[in-house]
């Protein structure tokens with residue numbers, strides 16, 4: 001599988017503008033992003049590019065004063081490791097959860113230490129939405145509960161759920177690379193209660209969970225909400241992110257049609273995480 005990297009120079013560079021670009025590229029199917037001011041690096045599987053309009057960068061809506069310049073290059077499997085190794089710094093969420101790669105040493109002692117070798121999969125804790133979801137898990141009762149991590153990426157949330165005492169964890173991603181990466185990271189962290197699957201919400205059928213985590217994007221969340229709600233036990237909780245602050249009302253409206261009421265909303269740099277109960 002080969003990926004294409006787009007190096008997007010953002011002028012003037014600001015995290016708000018970068019978030020606006022990331023949100024639009026995510027909707028188009030871009031899967032991984034790295035911020036390297038003044039550039040944003042965006043990655044997509046090369047074979048998915050044919051499904052996009054040829055001038056898709058020209059269609060991106062930017063704040064009035066912002067401009068972008070884009071360069072592209074193909075990243076072959078063999079040099080992908082170098083790309084992420086030079087860009088991935090350890091991160092600590094809420095002073096309690098460290099997410100690091102296996103090549104990071106001398107890291108601080110915290111309650112939870114997750115080792116992620118992300119390669120091409122999303123979920124290192126650097127993205128605001130992952131960090132919001134980690135924070136939500138740290139602040140929730142997870143011990144003894146069944147957890148679904150839908151759109152697991154690197155598996156970081158599933159791994160934290162097991163570390164927080166979940167009785168069973170199911171991790172699902174529809175991207176083969178993410179699924180394989182989750183399997184690797186499950187092994188790296190010695191997790192035994194996570195079962196990973198390649199697929200989407202159609203796998204859920206009649207399975208029921210106490211907690212559902214879904215950090216994907218607004219369109220997918222809305223499309224699959226009824227399946228998530230159906231797979232949530234009575235009084236269960238669902239945490240959703242991958243949405244911008246302005247999308248919260250839309251998501252809450254769709255959730256209420258599926259019998260879910262909001263219990264909390266958290267924001268980070270324009271991104272949002274909303275939790276609901278059944």
Ligand SMILES: C[S@@+](CC[C@H](N)C(=O)[O-])C[C@H]1O[C@@H](n2cnc3c(N)ncnc32)[C@H](O)[C@@H]1O
Pocket residue numbers: 031121122123124125129130133150151152153154155156157172173174175178199200201215216220242
């Ligand atoms: C934003 S990433 C989140 C990864 C990780 N859970 C985190 O919080 O960092 C979204 C993930 O959802 C996956 N995904 C996208 N659409 C999906 C779908 N319909 N069903 C399952 N997974 C999906 C993508 O492949 C990607 O790995």
